[in-house]
Amino acid sequence: MKVIIIEDEARTANELKNMLLAIDNDIEVLAILGSVSKAVDWFTHHPMPELIFSDIELGDGLSFELFKKVSIEVPVIFCTAFDEYAIRAFESNSIDYLLKPLDEAMLQKSLEKYLRLKEHLIQGEQRALNMERVIDQIELAYKQTILVNYREKIIPIRLQDVAFIYTLNGLVYLELDKNRRFTVPYTLEQFDSMIDPHQFFRANRKFILNRDFIEDIEYYFNRKLFITCKIESPEKIIISRVKAQPFLQWLES
The missing domain is CATH 3.40.50.2300 (Response regulator)
Structure with a gap:
């Protein structure tokens, strides 16, 4: 065979x-x-x-x-x-x-x-x-909405409105277009299989990016890429040399 x-x-x-x-x-x-x-x-x-x-x-x-x-x-x-x-x-x-x-x-x-x-x-x-x-x-089958707990409420968040998903100090956050930020009970690895890979890209171990919120891309040292989003990120978003070409192909697709 x-x-x-x-x-x-x-x-x-x-x-x-x-x-x-x-x-x-x-x-x-x-x-x-x-x-x-x-x-x-x-x-x-x-x-x-x-x-x-x-x-x-x-x-x-x-x-x-x-x-x-x-x-x-x-x-x-x-x-x-x-x-x-x-x-x-x-x-x-x-x-x-x-x-x-x-x-x-x-x-x-x-x-x-x-x-x-x-x-x-x-x-x-x-x-x-x-x-x-x-x-x-x-x-x-990809998730379109995530439910988050905020104070005494449950708020539906449309994933298309999320600029990026990131992890910091053991917590995972959704950063929205109006600088609203929510914690969620998922890991980035779980998000990898939940969200549409046409819309989101796993930039590194800390960030998943929404293509609609990418402002520009700069070449970084050692053939890495530095990403600027329309919403300010809590730290620099760097894409490794290995992931640089797949990222650019994804962005063009």
Whole structure:
């Protein structure tokens, strides 16, 4: 079986590859693709594999962008940390999933399911229509509003109004457009899987940025980037050299 892995975390991708080979050493991993752009280029110049394992959030966008740009004619097993709502969307469209962290027993079960259904899998135009429905359902699964406790009230905060999310002294804050600031009972890691990666970017271990509130970008020493937001931040927002190019690609997308 020839498979492709689309995953931007090298460790996770290698773990998945090793688990696949442990389950069946006849499996051939043709390539590990770490971004939407690399995946588009690969599928443009190579024949289709038999099966694709794909993360959802990649460094330069959602893997769904690949399926919009390239006609994928083979089954996809998504690797995701999304909640039960999103998983039901996958199942209703005959697309299997793996929850992170990856588990070898679940992986084997997914492979067995694929082999059982191989001859009956939907092909061509109907598969494309099903994929479009999955994309629509998953994009709707991102949080649009966060409820915060403020004094004796519960206040709904629209995420589109949040300039940036940041952590300071062990607390996580939402900074709004009118210099309103609220603490929330989530970590930045939890926000990573809750919010739309088209709208928000994890700049570093302290900040998640809303694209609509980015004022300008300056080159910093050692090829890093210094970000100025329309709302003053409590400290400098620096993007590392490694993240600089994915950040600029995200901002242009």
